[in-house]
Amino acid sequence: MNHPPTGELFRTGAGSDLVLTRSFRASAEDVWASITEPESTARWFGPWEGDAAPGRTIKVRMAFEDEAPWLDMRIDACDPPRRLALSATDESGTWRVEMLLSEAAGATRLRFVQHLDTEEQLGEIGPGWEYYLDMLVAARDGSPMPDFAAYYPAMRPYYAELPAQA
Template identity: 70%
Template sequence: MSLTPTGRLLRTDTGSDLLLSRTFRASAEDVWASVTESDRTARWFGPWEGEAAPGRTIKVQMAYEEQAPWCEMRIDACEPPRRLALSMTDESGNWRLELTLSEADGSTELRLVHHLAGEDGIGEIGPGWEYYLDMLMAAREGSPQPDFADYYPSMKDYFEALPTG
């Protein structure tokens, strides 16, 4: 299966932002629940546990990664149902993520921004986020889960060649 990548790369004062989005025929509150409630995140990313609040750290299971590891994720900002900012550090480096939701005319756009300190590894990071956002779409629609092999390595060159602007 050939999928078309959607990510864009924007240069910032502190590095680059990788931006991806998806649109849902649903309210912002419903999409918000899909990205913040543990039983719903388990369907497309993995469950989480802990006391969720800005400044707090939760444990998230990356259920669709090899060995389904648990990692700590800090909630940097939480403004339901519009904005969620998270950060984590693992063996791959520092991850700073931001999800924003905007609703209009019965649809909600979810924008995922991965704030990058550098662009090393973008050929792996970009396809991974395309996959996870399509996993979210499939979980919400009740359709079959996508296969990561359809995203990587086929999308690697696209992300490595992204122009900044």
């Protein structure tokens, strides 16, 4: 899947938000299942295990990363089928993300938001989320899975320059 980068950067009182959007010809409930059910997330991000509830921590296998590590993710908010907020900390720092779904006229829009404490790694972060969101699209529609090489380093300059444009 070759398309231009879609991410936008918005400054907030608490930092910056990186926002990427995808649309699906499906109900919000159907898309919600794709981003929350372990057998569905396994196809585009990685499987997870644990007791999924707000305030709880689940273990997520980063199936498409080198060595497929497990990562603890805290469920900060869960409002089916509209909002899922997760956070995690690893050697790269703290990750705070939200997936916001809105449905209209038989289509669902997914707004993926990463709340950033710093904009320093946008050149790496943005292409990664583009890749994962396109993996979600491919997993849902049965198209071939994208190759990360099509995203990075090709999209790096776009994302590295976003802070100057925001």
